[in-house]
Amino acid sequence: MTLQRSPEAFPGAARRKNLPVWPQRFREGLRRHRFWLLIGSAFLLVTLGILVLGNFGPRSSAALAVDNPGPNGAMAVARVLHSQGVTVQATDSLDATMTAVGSAGPGRSTVLLYDPGSLLDKAGLTRLAAAGPLVLVQPGPLTLRAVTGSITAAGPVPDSSASSAVPAGCSNGDAVAAGRIDAGHGQLYHGEVVCFPVRAAGAGQVRSGLFAATADGRATVLGNSAILSNDRLASSGNAALALRTLGKTPQLVWYTPSLKDLRTSAAPKDLSQLTPRWVLPAGIWLLIVACLSMLFKGRRDGPLVPEPLPVVVKAAETAVGRARLYQDARATEHAAAGLRAGTLMRLAQHFRLGAAAGVDDVLRAAVGHSNRSAAELADILVWVRPTTDAALLRWAQDLDILEKEVTSR
Amino acid sequence: MAITGRFVLLALAGLFPILRFPAAPTILLWLLLLGAVLALDLTLAASPRTATLRREIPHSVRLTESATAVLVIGNGSRRTMRAWVKDGWQPSAGALNPRQSVRIPAGGRNRITVRLHPTRRGELSVPHVTVRSSGPLGMAARQLTIQAPGHLRVLPPFHARAHLPAKLRQLRGLDGKAAVQIRGAGTEFDSLRDYVRGDDVRSIDWRATARRRDIVVRTWRPERDRRVVIVLDTSRTSAARIEDEPRLDTGIEAALLLAVLADRGGDRVDFLAFDRRLRARVGSAAKGNLLSALVQAIMPLQPELIELDWTQIPAQVHAVSAHRSLVVLLTALDSGAAEEGLLPLVATLVRQHIVLVATVRDPLLERMRADRSTVSAIFRAAAAERALLDRAAVTAQLRHLGAEVVDAAPHELPPQLAERYIQLKAAGRL
Structure with missing residues (x-):
């Protein structure tokens, strides 16, 4: 066997000529993977863009939050107060509130408390009451009792007057300046100073209204939280009442209690405390090992080698295709003609009749080799013209039997 | 890493x-x-x-x-x-x-x-x-x-070489013996020898007998140094697979067997592979072993998905051999328009050469024809019957033109082609 010997290949020698090996290979890699690098960086950019745009500026969707520009937020009133020289500071825990009040100095800040979930407990409320002038927005009865003894809740605004604007009906300066405010779905209170009564008080009845305050002005209650909202601030005298009530001191602490005010000592044990300590580290390690074994098994030893495949077609495909055409076109007569011609030709060859033999010659020769009568043979071989599939099937089988019968004798 | x-x-x-x-x-x-x-x-x-x-x-x-x-x-x-x-x-x-x-x-x-x-x-x-x-x-x-x-x-594997010893024996058998019985223009006088019992009395050379005391017979040998041109079709029809073998590979087997046989028989063999242009060409005039030259030339041949250019073949054959030759066309008969391609070509070639068309028959068509079990099978049988009739018609026309036709299943084609060559040689038609 003759051998063809290839010349010695020195893969390293060719590369050594070009001095910078690493930058060159890096550039090669960049060029080869350019497509995926581009796709990847575009994806990264889009994701980052969406993240940044989505969180652009402090936004919140909580009700009466000072950074909520939506209809139920209170950004408008905070901005107006700010432009009037009042420092508005939003807090979400009691400690932060106390710190804010303390840093401003005694008597220089008002605290707004909006606590629809009643998250603040009694001790917290007592601490808060000592901090300074307090504006309570639609407080619950328990909150009121903890903060001040003199103001009490008097039930909700009746539905009949929910959409009306209520006149001040008292001599309080702020209320008089406001004139009328929205009743909405607020709460009614009675106390030492009561304004915006929803219905005139009869004899012996205690006056109750949407605005209540203690005589010394340390606690003020706004019965309808909606008058502070961006949506309703501009209607009736809502804005006047809100701004006058909240803008009395240089600083306003806007306190909305959150989950931070809840005592967390009673939280149930979570899964991490119940499982052994080694489970998490071992899981992480197994994950790392799994990744390593993927690298081990997935590393391909060299690029794929292409195999040039030749074209090979099944030869009988053309005949099969033609058969389907016959069937789709219901060309039974055409098919029958083909079968008939084939049988006649083979019979003519079998009887050695020669190329010029006609149908009659074949028939004459066949009669002697079959039990059938001449008429029957002529019927099958010449006259029957099947028009339906069923007839074609029967006739073709008859023809086949006949051919075998005649040629076997 | x-x-x-x-x-x-x-x-x-x-x-x-x-x-x-x-x-x-x-x-x-x-x-x-x-x-x-x-x-x-x-x-x-x-x-x-x-x-x-x-x-x-x-x-x-x-x-x-x-x-x-x-x-x-x-x-x-x-x-x-x-x-x-x-x-x-x-x-x-x-x-x-x-x-x-x-x-x-x-x-x-x-x-x-x-x-x-x-x-x-x-x-x-x-x-x-x-x-x-x-x-x-x-x-x-x-x-x-x-x-x-x-x-x-x-x-190429050349499985057909299994048939070679038998065919070579047949060919050697032609020497002296077979030609005695067939006196034709194609046999050459070889020598005189003594009569032995069993020799045809018609082959006695009376003049030579008269000069000697013994009875002398003439012997002939089949003519030598005739030309065989094998043309292998590598066009799209050669890509068709018949019984797990592309038509091209069957053609290669047949061409190899015939070439080796004819070479040993003393004839000059030329091989062409052609579709629209010449893909391979080997002649026994070249130095060295014909078989090794042939297999080297055939090795890279693959079916090309283009139509055969029939009109160029006479010129190609003429370029190889200007004399009367046996032209063997290894091609397909069911290539649609035999009237436009194969038949005019054969009509041209038979004027000067002996033409032998060798083609592979698909046994699957026979099986399709015999299946009469369902309606779909009947339609397939009809289509197969039509294909076989078309082939038969083309074969008849080729024979009518004076060409020889070998039509056989893939494994049968090489030995049958060799057989036909020996018959032609025996008949002195080369």
């Missing part, structure tokens, strides 16, 4: 310290250990860039036979190279052990032997070698694919 199973096991062993001291520092420490082992092993591994390669591949091999390709790997570095080497043969080369482990001393060389069992005719190639050189710890390896192209020529 690549890591080994041993490295994964080392990583897995890290589970024990982590179970014992379940904390983040344990994980980090073990990761550091793994990284250090990886870096150490990679640094100590011999660089595959220093490897040199040399191939020793057999020049050619017959299909169905196996070959061994040797790859000599040199280590140009100053460290011992422990490497997994993969020889990148294409799949149809049938490499049994392309992936081998090899250890090469510093500055030395070693060889790996890859056994090949090709499954396809043609020029098979191996574009590259991948060397994965692992460090002394066997934890990590540096991998590099080196371009080192090599080629192996896989020749």
Whole structure:
């Protein structure tokens, strides 16, 4: 066997000529993977863009939050107060509130408390009451009792007057300046100073209204939280009442209690405390090992080698295709003609009749080799013209039997 | 770069310290250990860039036979190279052990032997070698694919040579004997010899007998130095597969058997492979062994998806042989428009040559024709019948023109073609 010997290949020698090996290979890699690098960086950019745009500026969707520009937020009133020289500071825990009040100095800040979930407990409320002038927005009865003894809740605004604007009906300066405010779905209170009564008080009845305050002005209650909202601030005298009530001191602490005010000592044990300590580290390690074994098994030893495949077609495909055409076109007569011609030709060859033999010659020769009568043979071989599939099937089988019968004798 | 199973096991062993001291520092420490082992092993591994390669591949091999390709790997570095080497043969080369482990001393060389069992005719190639050189710890390896192209020529199998001894005997039998019975213009006078019982009395040479006392008979031998031109059709119809073999491969088998037989029979053989242009051409006038020249020329032939240019064939035949020859056309009869292509060509050729058309018959058509079980089968039978009738019509027309036709199933075609050649030779028609 003759051998063809290839010349010695020195893969390293060719590369050594070009001095910078690493930058060159890096550039090669960049060029080869350019497509995926581009796709990847575009994806990264889009994701980052969406993240940044989505969180652009402090936004919140909580009700009466000072950074909520939506209809139920209170950004408008905070901005107006700010432009009037009042420092508005939003807090979400009691400690932060106390710190804010303390840093401003005694008597220089008002605290707004909006606590629809009643998250603040009694001790917290007592601490808060000592901090300074307090504006309570639609407080619950328990909150009121903890903060001040003199103001009490008097039930909700009746539905009949929910959409009306209520006149001040008292001599309080702020209320008089406001004139009328929205009743909405607020709460009614009675106390030492009561304004915006929803219905005139009869004899012996205690006056109750949407605005209540203690005589010394340390606690003020706004019965309808909606008058502070961006949506309703501009209607009736809502804005006047809100701004006058909240803008009395240089600083306003806007306190909305959150989950931070809840005592967390009673939280149930979570899964991490119940499982052994080694489970998490071992899981992480197994994950790392799994990744390593993927690298081990997935590393391909060299690029794929292409195999040039030749074209090979099944030869009988053309005949099969033609058969389907016959069937789709219901060309039974055409098919029958083909079968008939084939049988006649083979019979003519079998009887050695020669190329010029006609149908009659074949028939004459066949009669002697079959039990059938001449008429029957002529019927099958010449006259029957099947028009339906069923007839074609029967006739073709008859023809086949006949051919075998005649040629076997 | 690549890591080994041993490295994964080392990583897995890290589970024990982590179970014992379940904390983040344990994980980090073990990761550091793994990284250090990886870096150490990679640094100590011999660089595959220093490897040199040399191939020793057999020049050619017959299909169905196996070959061994040797790859000599040199280590140009100053460290011992422990490497997994993969020889990148294409799949149809049938490499049994392309992936081998090899250890090469510093500055030395070693060889790996890859056994090949090709499954396809043609020029098979191996574009590259991948060397994965692992460090002394066997934890990590540096991998590099080196371009080192090599080629192996896989020749047609020539299964039909099994028929060769019988046909050669038949051919030798023609010498002296057969031609005696057929007196024609095509036989040549060979010699005179004494009469033995059994000789045809008509072959007695009375004049020679008169000069001697014994009865003398003339002997003839079949004519020699006739020309046989084999034209193999490599156009789109040769791509058709019949009984698991493309028509082209059957044609190649038949052409090889006929060429060898005719060459031994003393005739001059020329071979052409043609579709729209000449794909291969071999003549027995060329020096050396005809068979080896033929298989080398036939080796790269593949069916081309273009129509055969019939009009050029007479010129091609004329270029090979200006004299009266036996022109064997290995082609397909069912190529749609025989009236436009094959028939005019044969009509032209028969004016000067003996034309023999050899074609493969599809046994599947016969089976389709006989199946009368369902309506779909009947339609298929009708279509098969129509195809067979068309073939029969073309065959009849060819015979009418004066050409010989050999129409046989794939395995039958080579011996039948050889048989027909011997008959023609015996009849002195060449």
